[in-house]
Amino acid sequence: METRYGGNQARTIGGDHLALRDQVLVELRRRIVDGEYAQGERLTENRLADDFGVSRNPVREALRVVEAEGFVQILPRRGAVVVTLDEPAIRDLFAVREQLETLAAGLAAERASEADVARLRQLLEDASAATEAGDFDLVAELNSALHLAVIEISGNRWLGSLSAAMYHHVHWVFRLGAAERAPHSWKEHIRVVDAIAAGDPAAATEAARDHVVAAATAALVAPSAADAQRPVA
Known part of the structure; x- marks a missing residue:
């Protein structure tokens, strides 16, 4: 051993x-x-x-x-x-995230059960508590868990397969700037989950897109990962 x-x-x-x-x-x-x-x-x-x-x-x-x-x-x-998370790498990551997460949110709004919505809301509550406590390791884990749960609820196995490796990188980017990004990300997640709970695919798609765009903007205006280790997602 x-x-x-x-x-x-x-x-x-x-x-x-x-x-x-x-x-x-x-x-x-x-x-x-x-x-x-x-x-x-x-x-x-x-x-x-x-x-x-x-x-x-x-x-x-x-x-x-x-x-x-x-x-x-x-x-x-x-x-x-x-590797260094430079601007091209971050742009590429968010370009793929936008396509996958908007599709997943729309499908989840069509297919989510009451139990699925309860699961998402519990993740939101846990993330809120972790943010308040300043436990950003846990916040990063919950961030990925929420996105992966939405993908699972979408019921599209190809989305799950394509997203598995990507979310290690999503976790990486988020963890580097979790202290700055977490409060905003949590509020954006509420909007996504509310739309899924309402069974509104168009609203869920729009909320997911707005979330990814906001996260990408935050990452790209932060000091470079090579200089400051601070991109946020």
């Missing part, structure tokens, strides 16, 4: 029921998303193996996955480098 480290507490890799590579992958992705590994930071196999208390093989396999997901770039003779 091998040990990995997060914060000041040692955690055991091998104690879960995931393959070792998958456990390293989850932890590596989390550290990038939470900013523990900064944009532009070099991540060698030896360093990550030491960080996680594992051999290089699961690290190498996990790096291949996060490279495919767009979190790192593997460069000759340098190893892996955490």
Whole structure:
């Protein structure tokens, strides 16, 4: 059994029921998303193996996955480098978000059950409480959970498949600027959920589009991710 480290507490890799590579992958992705590994930071196999208390093989396999997901770039003779969320990358992300989230919201308004709406409202309440408490790690998790719930409620399995990888990046962007963005995002989410609850696809689509546009605007007017690590979503 091998040990990995997060914060000041040692955690055991091998104690879960995931393959070792998958456990390293989850932890590596989390550290990038939470900013523990900064944009532009070099991540060698030896360093990550030491960080996680594992051999290089699961690290190498996990790096291949996060490279495919767009979190790192593997460069000759340098190893892996955490990518930078520059303006083109942010624009590309929000362009796709606008298409997927507006479609999902409209379909969700057509198909949501009372239980679905109750689930969304509970996520809103939890996000409000987390925002008030200043728990922005939790706010970021709830932000992604809400969007993914709307996609699930839409009933379109292709939307779910296409969105799965993208929302790791949505979480990343949101977490970097959650303190500034969270109060506005929560209010915009209320409008989306109210439209879904009313069974109004046009209103839900419009609310989702306005939300994505507002988030993109906030991200693009913030200091660059490379300089300040502060884009917001």
